[in-house]
Amino acid sequence: MRYHIRYTAFLICFLSVLSGKAQERDFLNQKLTMYTTAKDSQLRLEKAGEYVFTKADQPLETEISIFVNPSKKYQRFLGVGGAITDASAVVFASLSKEKQQHLIDAYFDPNTGIGYTLLRTTIHSSDFSPESYTYVEEGDADLTTFSIDHDKQYRIPMIKRAMNAAGNNLTFYVSPWSPPAFMKTNGSMLKGGKIKNVFRQNWANYYVRFIKAYEAEGLPIWGLTIQNEPMATQTWESCIYTAEEERDFLKDFLGPTLEKSGLGSKNIVVWDHNRDLMVNRANVIFEDPEASKYAWGTGFHWYETWTGANPLYENVNRVQEAYPDKNLMFTEGCIEKFDATRYQFWPNAERYGEQMINDFNNGTVAWTDWNILLDQNGGPNHVGNFCFAPVHADLQTGELIFTPSYYYIGHFSKFIRPGARRLSTAVSRSVLLSTSFLNEDGSIVTLVMNKTNEEQVFNLRVDNSETHLTIPAHSIQSLMY
Known part of the structure; x- marks a missing residue:
């Protein structure tokens, strides 16, 4: 009986781990949609492109990167x-x-x-x-x-x-x-x-x-x-x-x-x-x-x-x-x-x-x-x-x-919709500001803001996947994926 209880507990634990892994999202080859508002343009919350995540390389100090960790969740929106x-x-x-x-x-x-x-x-x-x-x-x-x-x-x-x-x-x-x-x-x-x-x-x-x-x-x-x-x-x-x-x-x-x-x-x-x-x-x-x-x-x-x-x-x-x-x-x-x-x-x-x-x-x-x-x-x-x-x-x-x-x-x-959870987000250079939220429907939005006078090229890295993006001078973007 004691063995049966231990085996049952192990099986429940094992299945829950599998279930958790099954629910983890793989971002490789996933699509990202960009919405942009930018100074000196007609862009006002406009859809400004679609991109695809590829396998991430080691980030370099010479690049600007934004790192999002979906497993680190904070306050509820x-x-x-x-x-x-x-x-x-x-x-x-x-x-x-x-x-x-x-x-x-x-x-x-x-x-x-x-x-x-x-x-x-x-x-x-x-x-x-x-x-x-x-x-x-x-x-x-x-x-x-x-x-x-x-x-x-x-x-x-x-x-x-x-x-x-x-x-x-x-x-x-x-x-x-x-x-x-x-x-x-x-x-x-x-x-x-x-x-x-x-x-x-x-x-x-x-x-x-x-x-x-x-x-x-x-x-x-x-x-x-x-x-x-x-x-x-x-x-x-x-x-x-x-x-x-x-x-x-x-x-x-x-x-x-x-x-x-x-x-x-x-x-x-x-x-x-x-x-x-x-x-x-x-x-x-x-x-x-x-x-x-x-x-x-x-x-x-x-x-x-x-x-x-x-x-x-x-x-x-x-x-x-x-x-x-x-x-x-x-x-x-x-x-x-x-x-x-x-x-x-x-x-x-x-x-x-x-x-x-x-x-x-x-x-x-x-x-x-x-x-x-x-x-x-x-x-x-x-x-x-x-x-x-x-x-x-x-x-x-x-x-x-x-x-x-x-x-x-x-x-x-x-x-960002009610019930969303903020995700760990970090930027490698001070020229950009960023935050991210996980909506209850599973979608993630990363906000990126550029206050500088120059457009900035950056990598958005989520887990082990990344995509290469550009943000205009004096603009803000919502990246949906």
Whole structure:
């Protein structure tokens, strides 16, 4: 009997090994399809060639090589997307029906567009609203006047159209910019201030009311961030939380309130601000077990460069290393300081490509752009903080303007699909940037970006197979195989 058990265990193990080997993919003679977006060309997410893997030789130091190891898998991809703000929705409503459909398809249709799978919106107003507003009358701490009727005019209809175009497969999350003025120490939604201690429970209740009201409209909410940019005193809607204050609000009010309201499954994202201080915020919140149990992960932005510093990608990695059981989500980035002469300014797109590749390579699972649509002035914005979006609408002509940033983001969102796993990818020269993902259907996409002024010839090596490729100057490629 003992021999029979041992033999059976050996046979099961042997067959599982064989099965695993059978599932391993042989890349020799496999086809690769290239999609390219390049400056000074007509290439915009265009199919730019098909190639075949051959047996790989020893790579040389005189060559540029990209090495992909499909057996080394990392974080699971959640999605790429953007935000439908009041500004986006108001501009969208001003377009013709044909242009509205064009925009929705361009962003959310996975076949004809770039297939966004992630969506963010605001809890009442932000700077990208025509005016400041809340969902309650001033002074109504009990929320008896709570109503989202404001959002039913523009924002909710646009979100519903986006959800429909995406096949109702959008990961949808929400963020507040400020509590109502009467709940704050400065008596204003603008210019910082803090939540008064006496109103912390009322403010937690406000999140619950918002989530339930949106879900009653048929808009399922995946999760929420606690506070947009909690260390920035802005001229627009803003509210300050120290790390300890955010920790205590999460563990004593927001987390328990969501649970008691039947919303305990909602994913709570902390920080939602720049990479510079994200390590401190993660340390304070995640080292507290009572707070940490409510937190899905850390959200972050890219604006730490306002000081003149370089992007601090290493801080994303520090959080990932320290708290591998938590997730990382890029929650906002845009090109600041709108200038209509720079719609086609290529470095704007390259900023997206460089940041996305580095964030994913440092463990990020989801990446969210800011406004998906703005007008020809970079707004509307009630405090004059005009910015770029990947797509603008010239409301004087009724035309849509697609910037290069739209296409650079699309190289990620169209080809990397939810559930994909990042694969080990390394580049032998700094002239190229690269990352790779294994989709659930077995396809692999390797993103390659060239910021230099020269085209680059490189080898893509996967296991023991390789193919020889060329990437134009100032371009990005999605390699599907």
